[in-house]
Amino acid sequence: MQKPSDILEHLNMEVALSLHQQGDKTEINDGMDIAIVCYDRVSRILSYSGAFNPMYLIRNDKLREFKADRFPIGRQTAADKKFTNHEIEILKGDIIYIFSDGIADQLGAESGKKFKSSRIKELLLSIQHLPMNEQKKFMEERLAEWMGNMEQIDDIYLLAVDFN
Numbered sequence: 001m002q003k004p005s006d007i008l009e010h011l012n013m014e015v016a017l018s019l020h021q022q023g024d025k026t027e028i029n030d031g032m033d034i035a036i037v038c039y040d041r042v043s044r045i046l047s048y049s050g051a052f053n054p055m056y057l058i059r060n061d062k063l064r065e066f067k068a069d070r071f072p073i074g075r076q077t078a079a080d081k082k083f084t085n086h087e088i089e090i091l092k093g094d095i096i097y098i099f100s101d102g103i104a105d106q107l108g109a110e111s112g113k114k115f116k117s118s119r120i121k122e123l124l125l126s127i128q129h130l131p132m133n134e135q136k137k138f139m140e141e142r143l144a145e146w147m148g149n150m151e152q153i154d155d156i157y158l159l160a161v162d163f164n
Helices: 004-018 101-105 117-127 132-147
Strands: 034-040 045-051 055-059 062-066 086-089 095-099 158-162
Touching: 004 034, 004 045, 034 095, 045 095, 055 117, 062 117, 095 101, 101 117, 117 132, 132 158
Parallel strands: none
Antiparallel strands: 034 045, 045 086, 055 062, 055 095, 095 158
């Protein structure tokens, strides 16, 4: 099985080379945030690696955050910028969530403040026992309520996998 960290390192190198990132002041000051998971059904081992995008695991009513590395894809190719690979044994009933920063960064119409990852954690813990289609509907409704008439400011995705 390919490790997600290897995939991110290869992607990082290719994107940085394509954008001619040299580490000077004329380079593009942007990068890609991403999370990748690979799952081996036989060993029940899930591998995760992220560039700024974490992964949440809910097990036995507790949320555990697997931190992403704090650098994006495509900005630099330095040898010291290696992505961390997390390996987790998956148990029956576990749920994982990965999502873009567009959710946490979305501004609310009433407050003008960000949605924030702490709110995402609270909501996911509160709905973890619902079927996936109901979780999707709940999260869409909460985000729409938060946004009100504010425009969406970034990409928004939330991926959930239930290991029942």
